[in-house]
Amino acid sequence: MSTARRTPRLILTTTVVTAVLAGCTAGPSVRPAVIDNDGKPNPGGPTTAQQVPLPPLAEPRSPSIKWEDCDEATRQRLGQPSVPDTLKFSCARVPTTLDAPDLPGRGLSRLSVVKTGGGPIPLVVVNDVDGEPGSLYAARLAATLPPEFLQKFSLIGVDRRGTGTSMPVQCIPAEIRTDLLGADPAAPDLEGVVDAARRAGQQCAIELDDSQVAMDSWRAAGDLEELREQLGLDKLHALGRGDGSKVLAEYAVRFPAQVGRVMLDGLPDPAPDAAATQEGVAASAQATLDAFGADCIARGCPIGDARSAVTAVADRLRSASATTTDGEQITPGIALYAIYSGLAQRSRWVELAEALKTAQTGDVTPLAAFAEPVLKDTKARPSRLDGTLATKCNDSATRLSAEELTRATTTLRDKYPQFGVFAAQQLAWCSPWPVRREPLPPAGAPGAPPMLVAGTATDPVTPEQGTGRAADQMPSAVTITWQGAGHGALSLSPCVADATRAFLIDGKIPVDGTLCPA
DSSP states (O other): OOOSOOOOOBOOOTTOEEEOOTTOEEOOOSSOSSOTTOOSOOTTSOOSOBOOOOOOOOOOSSOOOOOEEOHHHHHHHHOSSOOOTTOOOEEEEEEEEOOOTTSTTOOEEEEEEEEESOOSEEEEEEOOTTSSOHHHHHHHHHTTSOHHHHHHEEEEEEEOTTSTTSSOOOOSOHHHHHHHHOOOTTSSSOHHHHHHHHHHHHHHHHHHGGGGGGOSHHHHHHHHHHHHHHHTOSSEEEEEETHHHHHHHHHHHHOGGGEEEEEEEOOOOOOSOHHHHHHHHHHHHHHHHHHHHHHHHHTTOSSSSHHHHHHHHHHHHHHSOEEOTTSOEEOHHHHHHHHHHHHHOGGGHHHHHHHHHHHTTTOOHHHHTTTHHHHOOOSSSOOHHHHHHHHHHHHOOOOOOHHHHHHHHHHHHHHOTTTHHHHHHHHHTTTTSOOOOSOOOOSOOTTOOOEEEEEEEEOSSSOHHHHHHHHHTOTTEEEEEEEEESSOSTTTOHHHHHHHHIIIIIOEEEOTTEEEOO
């Protein structure tokens, strides 16, 4: 842990109150003072501190969205565990511009949004592209937030383009999904994953045609601008989580004058070296596994040492194939994906420990449940993998050669035996995907008001160092770090939740670099 405080990037005007919140302390940065993966500084970036005040909260004026009751349908989508009966849900379909470069007329899309909470001010919620659709994430988040949130805000959960019920991408055959996720950590190379990526790319090119390149975070930010207008808001107030925070950060670059009160719960690493970024994911996944193991032992863990349990499951699946009760074959690679997914969901750690225990005896069905959202694809519940692959490949310009992939795989496997190959295989997914042609303006969002950025010390999805690098590119970012483990601090840390409440509702900005205890 670095002992050097980060230099604050804000000059706060008299309209902004700086506060140190109960349970939080202003402390040293958890990022190293020197970061090897920063890339070159942006010569065109801002050089002076921002002095844009935090916008006031204002109720919508002349909204055009037509809401319909969808309480029962939303609860069916949520499944179990559901949310309290006190929460009610309304749904709407918002027309947006598809904005596909090669599509005549640029086309139309339909964005699905779900509203919950009784507050007068819409608060848009955007989740990870590979996580639960934003409409469902917002519903679950509403159940964990302090009551003041839903008295002031109505949460507007967005199924971002290509996911959930917003014209979902469904272009990868089931057997190819299995191959994309099934890389054995003991395999010498990623040849099988590269071949699966090639077949997935070919099939998606056929199915999506000109809209293939229209699934990305930049255009998703444009969707939010159209949503803001139809909500009748002068400013967009929003919460982002993980990769969903990237959409909001790009919204701030595109529409700085329309940015309201925004909280970003984890940000992807913006560094250009994709292999180094994935090494950060592998390292954080390994650290989260250790945190899970320590938590498990404190609760009387049924699996003993967590690393040994993961290795034992992979070894068993390697020596004897195993299928779920509905006939789905689970490989060592799929098992590791399931474990990774479980580690990211702190609220399911008890369930993950039990699943690892049963998997060591040959019953893989409980563990496979963690991978089901990506392996299974239905009209009601589209696979999360297809939209993830399309969005992340369109967002990235990195395409590694076979030799580069082999070197990265070897390096990551040696350093991180459990999750090195898992992280490396995602470098192969985009190999055959077309590279983005349109240039993007530099990151930074000069002219945007203060934005609250929360990091988590041990986050397997958006590692804290990557979140810090992203925040360092945003002149108005104010950081707060939860010293715990799991993905996303807002629903896990009362300290972060209180800081977010004070920021969004009261307009109080915490001291930059504030630490929240685990």
